[in-house]
Amino acid sequence: MLSVQVLINGILIGGVYGIMALGMSLIWGVLKIVNVAHGAVVMLGAYFGFWTFTLWGWDPFLALPVTLAVFFVLGYALQRFVLNLIVQAQLFLTLLITFGLGVVMENVARLIWSSDLRQVTPNYQGAHLDLAGLTIPYVRLGVFVTAAVLSVLFLLLLERTRLGRAIRATAQDLRAARLIGVPVAHIYAVTFGLGAALAGAAGVLWGTLFPFTPTMGGPLTLKAFAVNVLGGLGTMMGPLMGGVVLGVIESFASTYLGPTYANVFSFGLLVLVLIVRPTGILGRNT
Amino acid sequence: MPITIIVGAAVCVLLAAAPALLSPFLIQFLINFFMLAVLAESWNIIGGFTGYASFGNAGFFGVGAYTTGILLTVGKLPFALALLAGGAVAMAFAALIGTAVLRLKGQYFAIATLGVTETTREIVYNLNITGGGGGLSLPMVRSPLPFFYLMLAVLVAAVLINLWIARSRFGYGLRAIREDEDAAAAMGIPTARYKTLAFALSGGLAGLAGGVFGYWITFLDPGEVFKVSWTIRMIIMAVFGGAGTVLGPLLGSAVLVAIFEGLSTQLETLAELCNGLVVIAVVLFMPQGLIDAIAHRRLSPRKLLQNLRQYRI
Amino acid sequence: MMADAVLFEAKGVTKRFGGLTAVSDVSFALREGEILGLIGPNGSGKTTLVNVLTGATGYSAGNATLNGRALRGLPPHRICGLGIGRTFQVVKPFRSLTVLENVMVGGLFGRDDGGARDVAAARARAAETLALCGLGQHVDSLLAADSLNVPERKRLELARALAMRPRLLFLDEVMAGLNTGEIDEAVTLIKRIRDGGVTLVVIEHVMKAIRSLCDRVVVLYNGAKLTEGPPDQVLHHPDVISAYLGRRYKESKHA
Numbered sequence: 001m002l003s004v005q006v007l008i009n010g011i012l013i014g015g016v017y018g019i020m021a022l023g024m025s026l027i028w029g030v031l032k033i034v035n036v037a038h039g040a041v042v043m044l045g046a047y048f049g050f051w052t053f054t055l056w057g058w059d060p061f062l063a064l065p066v067t068l069a070v071f072f073v074l075g076y077a078l079q080r081f082v083l084n085l086i087v088q089a090q091l092f093l094t095l096l097i098t099f100g101l102g103v104v105m106e107n108v109a110r111l112i113w114s115s116d117l118r119q120v121t122p123n124y125q126g127a128h129l130d131l132a133g134l135t136i137p138y139v140r141l142g143v144f145v146t147a148a149v150l151s152v153l154f155l156l157l158l159e160r161t162r163l164g165r166a167i168r169a170t171a172q173d174l175r176a177a178r179l180i181g182v183p184v185a186h187i188y189a190v191t192f193g194l195g196a197a198l199a200g201a202a203g204v205l206w207g208t209l210f211p212f213t214p215t216m217g218g219p220l221t222l223k224a225f226a227v228n229v230l231g232g233l234g235t236m237m238g239p240l241m242g243g244v245v246l247g248v249i250e251s252f253a254s255t256y257l258g259p260t261y262a263n264v265f266s267f268g269l270l271v272l273v274l275i276v277r278p279t280g281i282l283g284r285n286t
Numbered sequence: 287m288p289i290t291i292i293v294g295a296a297v298c299v300l301l302a303a304a305p306a307l308l309s310p311f312l313i314q315f316l317i318n319f320f321m322l323a324v325l326a327e328s329w330n331i332i333g334g335f336t337g338y339a340s341f342g343n344a345g346f347f348g349v350g351a352y353t354t355g356i357l358l359t360v361g362k363l364p365f366a367l368a369l370l371a372g373g374a375v376a377m378a379f380a381a382l383i384g385t386a387v388l389r390l391k392g393q394y395f396a397i398a399t400l401g402v403t404e405t406t407r408e409i410v411y412n413l414n415i416t417g418g419g420g421g422l423s424l425p426m427v428r429s430p431l432p433f434f435y436l437m438l439a440v441l442v443a444a445v446l447i448n449l450w451i452a453r454s455r456f457g458y459g460l461r462a463i464r465e466d467e468d469a470a471a472a473m474g475i476p477t478a479r480y481k482t483l484a485f486a487l488s489g490g491l492a493g494l495a496g497g498v499f500g501y502w503i504t505f506l507d508p509g510e511v512f513k514v515s516w517t518i519r520m521i522i523m524a525v526f527g528g529a530g531t532v533l534g535p536l537l538g539s540a541v542l543v544a545i546f547e548g549l550s551t552q553l554e555t556l557a558e559l560c561n562g563l564v565v566i567a568v569v570l571f572m573p574q575g576l577i578d579a580i581a582h583r584r585l586s587p588r589k590l591l592q593n594l595r596q597y598r599i
Numbered sequence: 600m601m602a603d604a605v606l607f608e609a610k611g612v613t614k615r616f617g618g619l620t621a622v623s624d625v626s627f628a629l630r631e632g633e634i635l636g637l638i639g640p641n642g643s644g645k646t647t648l649v650n651v652l653t654g655a656t657g658y659s660a661g662n663a664t665l666n667g668r669a670l671r672g673l674p675p676h677r678i679c680g681l682g683i684g685r686t687f688q689v690v691k692p693f694r695s696l697t698v699l700e701n702v703m704v705g706g707l708f709g710r711d712d713g714g715a716r717d718v719a720a721a722r723a724r725a726a727e728t729l730a731l732c733g734l735g736q737h738v739d740s741l742l743a744a745d746s747l748n749v750p751e752r753k754r755l756e757l758a759r760a761l762a763m764r765p766r767l768l769f770l771d772e773v774m775a776g777l778n779t780g781e782i783d784e785a786v787t788l789i790k791r792i793r794d795g796g797v798t799l800v801v802i803e804h805v806m807k808a809i810r811s812l813c814d815r816v817v818v819l820y821n822g823a824k825l826t827e828g829p830p831d832q833v834l835h836h837p838d839v840i841s842a843y844l845g846r847r848y849k850e851s852k853h854a
Contacts, residue, residue, distance in 0.1 A: 034393045085570055089597035091392050092339035093569050096525065099518055100565030107559035185599050218514055222404055225397050260419075264408040271401040274394055275386045455707045455716060462704045465693035472653060472687075473763055474679035474708035 002255075005134055010251030011244050012140040015147030016205050018243030020220065021227035022151055023198030025239055026158075028228070030171040030191040031079075031087055033094040037102035039220030041196050044105055045071060045203020046120075046212045047113055053120045060120050060208050061142060067204050068197040075196025080189040087188065102217055109214035119211040120204075143205045150201060151240050154194065167191055219263065226270035290449075298442060305434055313430050317502065319543045320437035321495050325516065326523035326535035327444040328491035333521060334529035335451055336484045337464025338388065342399025343492045344516035345406045350376040350493025351500035351511050355422050356415055358501065369436075369497040376493020377486045384485035388478070400514070407512035421507035424500060433502040440494045447487060448532045460484055461530070492520075515558070518565065526568045528575030537576055570594055606631045606798050607683075607767050611661035614644075614651050614822075621647040623822040624661070629767065634789070634799045636809045636830060639819035640843055645802045646688055648819070649769045653685045654678040665767065680711040684765030686756040688772045688802075692744040698737040701744050701755055702728050705762025712764060725762055732758040732788065749776050757788070767798045774805050786811055806834060818842070 024038045035041075048067055052058040058066075078101070079087075086097050128137040158164035170177040170187045178184050206212065223246065231242025246266055254262040305313055325347065332340045354372030357363045363371070387398040410416045417423075427433075451457035459480045462470040471477045500506050519542075527538025542564065549557035571590045572579055579589075607629040614622040622644045629635055637645050650656045652663050654675035662671040665681050673681075693701050699722065706721035706728075726738045732754045737747075747755060753773050760768055770789070774782050786808050793799055803809050809816060809830055816833040818825040820842040826833055833839055 028393075034397065082566070082570075085594055085598045086573075087597065087599050089569075089573060092333070092396065093525075093573050093597075095339060095341070095393065095396055096518075096521060097566055097569040100522075100562045100569065103515070103518065103562030103565065104559060107555050107562065110555045111559070188599060219404065222397070222401060226401070258412075260408070260412050264405060264412065267401045267405040267408065271387070271398055271405060274390060274398045274401070453718060455718060455721075458700070458704050458707050458718070461696060461700075462693050465696060466691045468655060468675075469687065469691035469693070470704070471675040472655065472679060472685055473705055473759065474676050474710070475704070476674075476676045478674075 003252075006251050006255045007248060008134060008136060009140070010248030012136075012144045012247070013209070013251065014244030014247030015144035015240070016202050016209070016243070017223060017227050017246050018240035019147045019150050019198050019205075020202040020224045021231065021239035021243055022154060023195035023202070024221075024224040025228045026154075026198070027192055027195040030167055031083075031188055033083075033087060033091075033098065034225070035192075035195065036095055036098040036221055037105060037217070038098075038195070038199055038224055039222070040102040040105035040217035041071065041075070041199035042203040042206060042220050042224075043109060043212065043214060043217040045200035046207035046216070047109055047118070047203075047214075048200060049120050049204035049207040050113070050118050053122070059122055060204050061146065064146065064201055064204060067200045071200030072193040072197040074193075074200075076189045076193035078196070079192035080185065083192065084185055084188055102221070106214050106217055113214065115213055115215070117211040117213055118207075120207040122208065125208075139208050143209060146205060147202075147243075148240065150198065151237075154198065155237075157194075163190065222270065223266055226266055226273075229270060229273050294445070298438070301438055302435070305431055310430065313434055315543075315547055317430060317433050317437050318547065319539060320434075320441045321499055322519060322523060322543050323536055323539040324437070324441050324444045324495040325492055325520040326527070326539045327441070327448050327532075328488045328495070329517075329520040330448060330524045330529060330531075330535045331451060331460075331491070332485050332488040334524055334531070334535070335448075335457060335460040335464065336481060338481065338485070339392075339396045339521075340399045340485070340488065341396045341514075341517050341521075342383075342401075342403040343488065343520055344512055344514060345399070345403035346376040346380050346489035346492040347496040347499070347516055348403075348406065348410070348508070348511040349379050349489075350496030351506055352410060352416055352422070352496075353493070354497030355424050355500045355506050358424060359422065360415065365501060369494065369501075372497035373490050373494040376496065377490030379493075380489025381482055381486040384482040384489075385478075388481045388485060400517075403512055403514070403517070407508050410508045410512070416508070417506070419508065421505055422500075424504045424506070426504050427501065430502075433498060436498045437495070437502075440491070440498060443494075444491050445532065445536065447491070448535075451484075452532050456480065456483075464530070515561070519561070522561075522565050522568060526564075526572065526576060528577030531575070531577050534575050534577040541576070573597070604631050605629070606633075607663065607665050609652060609661070609663040612648065612651055612658065612663060613660035614647055614656065615659040620659075621822050622651060622819075625819070625822075625824050626661075627817050627824070627827065629798055629800070632793065632796070632798055633814050634793055634801060634812050636813035636816035637800055637802045637819065638804070638806075638809060638816060639825070643819040643842075644822040645819055646771055647822075649685060649771055649800075649802065652678075653683055653769065676708070679709060679763060679765075682710045682712075682764075682766035683769070684709070684760045684763045684767070685769040686760050686771050686773055688775070690752045690756045692747070692752055692755055694745040695743050697741055698734060698744050698747065698755060699725050699729065699739075702758050702762045705759045706764075709763030710765060725758075728758050728762045731791075732761070733784065734758060750781050753777065753785075761792065761797075765797060767800070768792070769800045769802070771802045772804065774803055774808055782808055810834065 020042055024035060027035045045067060049060045049063055052063045053060055086094060124138055128135050158167060166182045166187050170182055170184055174184060227239055227242035227246050230245050231238030249269060250262040250266055253265040329343050332338050350372040353375040354368045357368035357371055358365060383402050387395060390398050411419050459475045462475055463477050463480060467477055523538040523542050524535040526542060528534025546557050546561060549560055571593050573593060605628050610626050612622055612625045625648060639645055651658055654673055658671050662669055664670060665683060670678055702725035703721045706724045729735055729738050734754050744755060757773055774785050777785060782805055789812055801812055813830050816830045817827045818833060818839050825838055825842060826836055
């Protein structure tokens with residue numbers, strides 16, 4: 001029974017990893033840059049949820065629409081006015097500049113919120129569902145369902161709307177998209193905004209599950225990357241699947257080996273998969 | 287060029303005589319500068335000459351620091367031996383990791399090296415022999431002078447290795463790999479072996495710096511030693527000065543260490559914040575580095591703005 | 600050395616990518632000092648064949664030998680070390696190195712014959728090679744190879760390959776994009792290279808060049824060898840004409 005419980009815990013955590021990774025994969029797929037500041041944006045999202053909760057008493061789940069909007073604007077501006085300047089440069093310069101952005105975000109957070117551990121604790125935090133001897137906390141269930149719904153909404157946005165078509169056209173062929181009149185600088189900014197919105201939402205959800213500090217961004221970037229590698233880039237449901245896989249692996253590692261081993265496994269797995277199968281476990285073989 | 291050798295030797299003699307004239311604060315400052323310059327030169331071998339953007343050199347720094355520290359305390363070895371072993375283990379570790387991850391390109395390589403560092407940190411955190419999360423205390427040495435000379439010696443070694451690479455057949459091979467790996471292989475360059483050797487040299491130098499660093503600050507803690515910001519500092523110093531040149535990383539670390547040390551006496555968070563801002567500014571305005579900007583007189587505001595426009599969409 | 604000794608032989612070389620067979624059971628032999636033309640319409644597998652033979656991609660079947668030494672499974676640098684050089688259809692200059700440095704790399708590495716292994720010797724040799732290839736004006740220039748124009752880049756590609764001191768050289772469309780005068784110069788240069796003792800495989804769409812250069816021509820079509828023989832005979836072969844121009848063209852001519 002314990003292992004079923006561990007499995008469920010892992011799956012439920014996997015949802016947050018999934019939308020984190022979806023945001024990263026969107027930016028990666030369209031802009032061809034790996035946003036190393038992605039984890040830091042998730043961190044800012046967690047603090048945003050913390051603020052709206054402690055200052056105004058907003059429920060974190062109800063704060064999500066505002067979070068999505070705020071982080072979209074933030075991401076749009078960042079791409080439009082800073083990253084668009086460098087997006088065509090060699091790869092390691094784009095890695096480096098997003099790294100710099102991550103460092104700035106982390107230290108701004110430290111100045112504003114200090115390095116203390118914070119947590120968002122709505123009053124239904126301890127409540128849970130008892131099901132055939134299994135414990136399913138409502139918060140975790142809510143987080144997973146929200147993450148799944150957000151994933152589907154974003155995929156619908158990409159698949160079914162005019163904007164989504166413009167984004168996919170840009171991802172496939174920048175020059176051709178420009179030629180047929182797609183405003184690519186704007187599309188780049190929108191894409192980054194969408195990625196940031198997902199990261200911000202992931203942060204708010206994360207904040208309801210675990211305590212956080214300004215330094216949480218780096219490891220989360222790696223995990224989002226790991227999820228993408230696991231799920232395979234360019235697949236529609238890859239991030240969510242990869243997120244669930246990572247969540248389950250971490251859950252088992254921390255239950256049976258100790259919580260400090262969760263990261264050993266997720267980072268070790270990342271390296272291993274990269275070496276053995278760079279296209280991802282679930283990805284297509286090219 | 288004998289001129290460089292004469293100038294270099296003169297600088298070394300001056301620096302060797304310097305501690306007698308300097309305040310303790312300045313001596314500490316110089317040790318710190320030497321160390322970061324070693325790290326920048328170390329990264330330069332794999333990132334600058336070979337074009338593989340390693341985001342994992344902090345891992346080799348940490349492996350060197352911990353190997354030296356453990357051999358010194360648990361193994362009761364003399365420091366000189368422990369340090370050399372630290373460098374050697376870091377080098378071997380880099381070679382081993384390199385055979386696997388150097389087959390990856392671009393972002394995949396960068397993230398894999400970052401992943402290796404994080405994994406190593408987590409393993410060190412979970413081991414007993416390393417002291418785990420509690421850290422590892424090393425014996426105390428009162429005078430900073432041994433560290434001054436040791437770090438200076440490691441820096442001289444690092445610069446000489448870079449100088450050799452810049453002028454040797456090996457170095458031409460590395461630069462060819464950086465420019466176009468397929469063409470390099472078709473021209474007879476054993477790319478896998480060369481990349482691994484470059485990565486091992488890079489790791490070995492970072493490991494030596496780590497070994498001296500641990501004994502100098504007398505306390506090793508996985509969170510501090512394997513910090514990603516070590517990697518970022520070495521990259522930005524090399525890039526700011528001019529990656530793939532010998533003097534660039536030296537110049538870059540001199541300028542940036544001066545800025546950061548000045549700031550960190552005020553407030554560490556602020557210093558880190560500026561660290562991030564400098565990274566952004568360098569990438570935007572001076573992606574080819576200071577050496578190149580000076581050589582091509584590209585330091586005027588107009589030229590800097592031109593740089594800003596060259597990669598925009 | 601016997602003039603007609605077999606230097607290189609490809610036997611049943613096959614390359615599949617998933618379900619697609621890019622090169623199918625191709626065999627041919629090369630005699631010392633020969634110039635072989637390798638022609639065929641776009642997508643017929645010429646460049647893939649060169650990639651397989653020089654170790655850039657693996658074999659699906661078959662093998663090749665140089666002086667009887669089997670090549671399958673060797674990495675590109677070992678094949679280069681044995682004396683097989685190549686140029687790339689899409690030129691691959693070392694962009695931020697100078698023109699001279701580009702050619703020096705060829706001298707410093709290339710064939711394992713104990714050639715110019717030290718930098719000064721490689722520099723001197725590279726200067727000679729550049730002069731031979733008509734790039735003498737760039738010997739002392741500090742400009743990066745990136746600043747060369749298209750014909751100059753093609754010449755640089757050739758100079759780099761020559762600096763490798765190959766015994767067998769694959770030239771992958773070195774004349775594409777050149778004008779008539781430049782093509783004539785290239786033909787002269789390639790003949791001079793052969794006279795220097797290098798055996799050549801020339802991939803080209805410029806039929807005039809093929810006719811004046813090649814001793815023999817191999818035609819590839821859909822990955823397989825269509826025919827082989829002296830240039831004049833092969834270029835008038837009805838199958839070759841239809842492969843290039845489509846069946847309807849041939850029919851209309853014969854109608």
